[in-house]
Amino acid sequence: MSPTHPIQVSINGKTIEKRVEPRLLLADFIRHEAGLTGTHVGCEHGVCGACTILFDGKPVRSCIMLAVQANGHDITTVEGLAVSEDKLHPIQNAFWEAHGLQCGFCTPGILMTLVPFLQENKNPSEAEAREAISGNLCRCTGYQHIVDATLLAAKKLREAES
Amino acid sequence: MKPAPFEYHAPTTLEAALELKAEHGDDGKPLAGGQSLIPAMNFRVAQPSLLIDLNHVPELRHISKPNGAVHIGSMTLQSTAERDPLVAEHAPLLHEAIPNIAHPQIRNRGTIGGSLAHADPASELPVVALALGARFRAQSKAGERWIEAKDFFAGLFATTLQPDELLVEIAFPTKMARTGYCFTEVARRHGDYAMAGLAAVVTLGADDKVSEARLVYLNVGDGPLDAANAASSLAGEAPNAAAFKEAGRIASQEDMSPYGNIHATPEYQRHLSAVLTERALHTATERAKAAHA
Ligand SMILES: Cc1cc2nc3c(=O)[nH]c(=O)nc-3n(C[C@H](O)[C@H](O)[C@H](O)COP(=O)(O)OP(=O)(O)OC[C@H]3O[C@@H](n4cnc5c(N)ncnc54)[C@H](O)[C@@H]3O)c2cc1C
Ligand code: FES
Ligand code: FES
Numbered sequence: 261m262s263p264t265h266p267i268q269v270s271i272n273g274k275t276i277e278k279r280v281e282p283r284l285l286l287a288d289f290i291r292h293e294a295g296l297t298g299t300h301v302g303c304e305h306g307v308c309g310a311c312t313i314l315f316d317g318k319p320v321r322s323c324i325m326l327a328v329q330a331n332g333h334d335i336t337t338v339e340g341l342a343v344s345e346d347k348l349h350p351i352q353n354a355f356w357e358a359h360g361l362q363c364g365f366c367t368p369g370i371l372m373t374l375v376p377f378l379q380e381n382k383n384p385s386e387a388e389a390r391e392a393i394s395g396n397l398c399r400c401t402g403y404q405h406i407v408d409a410t411l412l413a414a415k416k417l418r419e420a421e422s
Numbered sequence: 423m424k425p426a427p428f429e430y431h432a433p434t435t436l437e438a439a440l441e442l443k444a445e446h447g448d449d450g451k452p453l454a455g456g457q458s459l460i461p462a463m464n465f466r467v468a469q470p471s472l473l474i475d476l477n478h479v480p481e482l483r484h485i486s487k488p489n490g491a492v493h494i495g496s497m498t499l500q501s502t503a504e505r506d507p508l509v510a511e512h513a514p515l516l517h518e519a520i521p522n523i524a525h526p527q528i529r530n531r532g533t534i535g536g537s538l539a540h541a542d543p544a545s546e547l548p549v550v551a552l553a554l555g556a557r558f559r560a561q562s563k564a565g566e567r568w569i570e571a572k573d574f575f576a577g578l579f580a581t582t583l584q585p586d587e588l589l590v591e592i593a594f595p596t597k598m599a600r601t602g603y604c605f606t607e608v609a610r611r612h613g614d615y616a617m618a619g620l621a622a623v624v625t626l627g628a629d630d631k632v633s634e635a636r637l638v639y640l641n642v643g644d645g646p647l648d649a650a651n652a653a654s655s656l657a658g659e660a661p662n663a664a665a666f667k668e669a670g671r672i673a674s675q676e677d678m679s680p681y682g683n684i685h686a687t688p689e690y691q692r693h694l695s696a697v698l699t700e701r702a703l704h705t706a707t708e709r710a711k712a713a714h715a
Contacts, residue, residue, distance in 0.1 A: 262427040282430035282473070285464070304423065305461035306528060318501075318530045324460040325531065328430055329477065373527065394612045395525025 267331040271296065272340030280327045287311040289327035290337060298338040298368050302397070309396035312369035313337050319373050338368035341375070350416040351375060360409025362400035370396045370406060378414050382421075386411065425463035432475040436482065436561070439588060442474050444563040447585035450474050454497060454536030457528050482535070482590060487512055491557070491593035496535020501526065503534055512596040515554060515603035515621055519546045522605070525613040535589045538574075541581050544615040544641040548575055550605065551592065552646040553621035553638040559591040560584070568593075575645040601625040602709030604702040607640065608694050610685055616641060617686040618694035620673075622702035624661070626710045632656045632665075637673055637699060642680035642691055649677035652699070661707040663700070670699035 264279040271294050278293050290299045290313065302308035304323045311323040314336035341349040351374055354360065361367045370393055377392045378384070384392065389410040390403070398406060431450075433439040442450050451470035453459060454477075462468035476482055482497035485506050492513045494503060503509050504520040523529055523537065523546050537547045538558070550556075551571045558569040560583055569582060576582050583589060597603065607619025620639045627633035635656040639647040652673035659665040673695060680691040 262429055265430065281427070283425040283427055283463075285424065285460075288424075304464045306457060309525075309527065312527055315530075319527045320530050321457075321527055324456055324464070326430070326456070326460070328432075329456075329475065377526075391612050392526075395527050 265328045265331075267328055269294075269327075269330045269333060269335060271335045272337060282326060282328050284327040285323055286313075286325040286327045286330055287322035289330070290322060290335070293327070296337050296339050300365055300368055302365070307397070308366070309369040309373065310366055312372045312396070314372055314376065317376065319376055336372070338371055341371060349375075350420055351378065351413040354413035354416050355406075355409040358409035358412045359405045360401065361406075366396055366398040366400075370398070374410055374413065378410075378417055382414060382418055384411070384414055389414075423464050423466060425460070426466055426469045428463075428470055429472040430475065431472065432478050434478045436479050436588075436590065439474055439476060439479055440561060440563045440586075442472075443588055444586045446472055446474075452476055452539070452588060454539070455499070455528075455532035456536075457524070457532040458536065458540045458542070476588070485509065487596065491595050492516070493591055493593050494534050495591055496533060496539070496589045498534045500529035500532045500534060500537065504529060513554070513594045514597055515605055515623070516547075516550050516594055518603070519550045519605040519621065522546050522607055522609075522616065522619070528613075534592060538592060539581060539583065539589050541575050541577075541579050541645060543578060543643060543645050543647075546605070546607070546616075546619070546640060548646040549619070549621045549638045549640045551594070552648055553603075553623050553636050554595050556595065557593045558589060559593070560587040561590045562586040562588070566590070572648075577644040597713070598625060600627075600710055600713055602706035602711070602713060604706040604709065606698050606702050606705070608698065617683075618642065618680075618691050618698060620695065620698055620702055622699070622706040624656070624703065624706040624710050626661075626707070630711075631658055631660050632707075633658075635669075635703075637669065637702075639673065639678060639695055641683070642678040642695060647678050649673035651677050656703070661703070663704075666700045666703040667696075669703060670696035673699050 300310040302310035306324040313322045450472045453473045453475045482495045484495040510517045604622045607616035609616040623636040625634040635653040637649040652669045674692040680688045682688040
């Protein structure tokens with residue numbers, strides 16, 4: 261084992277301090293050290309998008325970052341989206357209503373991709389919605405329902421604002 | 423899979439990073455965005471014994487336009503350059519190419535310098551750098567030197583950077599008068615590595631004929647492929663569809679010999695390159711006409 265490094269990371273507003281081996285991937289830190297298993301690991305080489313999280317507010321792949329690199333940074337995972345146990349985020353509601361998921365394996369990564377996308381683009385076209393999720397693979401839905409859910413989420417967010 | 427064990431250093435100054443590079447040479451691997459290096463480490467294709475994380479070296483992240491070139495610090499994020507007004511205004515080819523690199527999630531970590539130092543023949547940035555005649559500033563403990571794009575790329579995933587050197591900055595020449603630029607590619611899905619693509623640069627003379635052209639292709643050789651014969655076939659021609667078609671033919675049949683890959687046979691890569699050449703030349707020429715002195 262190589263020497264460990266102390267890190268302090270804020271995840272969903274909660275500060276976590278641990279010592280980590282440099283080779284620990286951020287996705288594994290989130291799942292195994294922080295116990296937040298909503299962040300999924302599919303391919304471990306940046307292709308599938310299942311492990312997408314917000315790093316200082318921006319979507320990134322947590323499987324191709326090291327946990328030591330998160331020292332001093334702010335992370336949001338899918339667990340940080342819902343307001344409470346029984347009150348989902350509008351994007352989560354939209355996925356529920358529009359059947360934007362089947363097995364749900366890809367869903368956390370897709371949600372974490374869409375949160376910042378829909379902040380920037382409040383009224384995306386279908387083509388823009390498709391491009392936004394082009395970095396996330398889903399093996400179940402055939403994408404049509406994910407696109408529908410994305411457009412519904414945009415509508416819900418616009419309504420919530422006005 | 424997971425990376426093999428390694429030692430991790432995160433220097434906070436360029437001086438300290440160069441010190442580590444001097445001490446460890448090729449064993450000390452720079453970690454930029456990690457978007458190519460960490461997947462390779464996860465697969466254990468790469469097993470560096472020591473990583474030098476450059477993410478804490480602020481002097482490597484900057485964009486400026488001192489004179490005649492847009493200077494970009496090697497650690498500048500691809501997503502930062504993508505949105506930068508100096509890049510959009512003065513380096514339109516770079517601005518057009520960046521959104522073709524992977525997905526936003528990757529560009530939020532991936533760096534301009536990391537992509538160039540990685541020298542993947544399928545990558546967009548080496549093509550842009552060669553088409554524009556960009557210059558690369560390499561630094562070591564001993565000093566610094568500037569490397570021309572044509573001397574920087576040295577084949578598959580190889581550059582002429584020395585074991586004790588870091589790429590610190592790239593200078594992309596600013597747009598020229600009466601010159602049009604176009605980057606275009608075809609990928610199976612937006613964000614995937616392209617099956618074929620090119621950067622075209624066309625300069626028109628006072629007589630509205632092509633005075634100079636440059637055509638550089640991705641993913642059809644060991645590095646960015648400069649189709650010199652195709653480009654020189656255009657010189658002195660009045661821009662027209664037949665000349666563009668002929669340039670596409672020369673580029674795809676004579677200048678390149680693609681290997682093909684799981685998504686495209688060599689023949690298909692040639693076909694795509696020829697079609698894209700015509701389109702890119704058309705667009706670049708229209709843009710050149712609109713680009714007044
Ligand atoms: C799913 C996926 C899709 C992708 N699609 C594309 C694509 O379509 N087009 C494309 O171009 N790229 C693509 N990439 C790669 C991406 O653009 C990378 O960000 C880029 O190739 C490497 O940049 P980096 O900053 O992440 O470098 P790293 O991965 O950190 O480093 C890459 C290499 O360069 C060396 N290096 C880095 N910085 C320096 C320096 N300053 N001096 C000396 N050596 C240095 C490293 O040691 C390493 O060997 C994709 C990546 C993924 C995961
Ligand atoms: S697990 Fe990270 S992108 Fe697939
Ligand atoms: S819902 Fe099963 S992978 Fe997307």
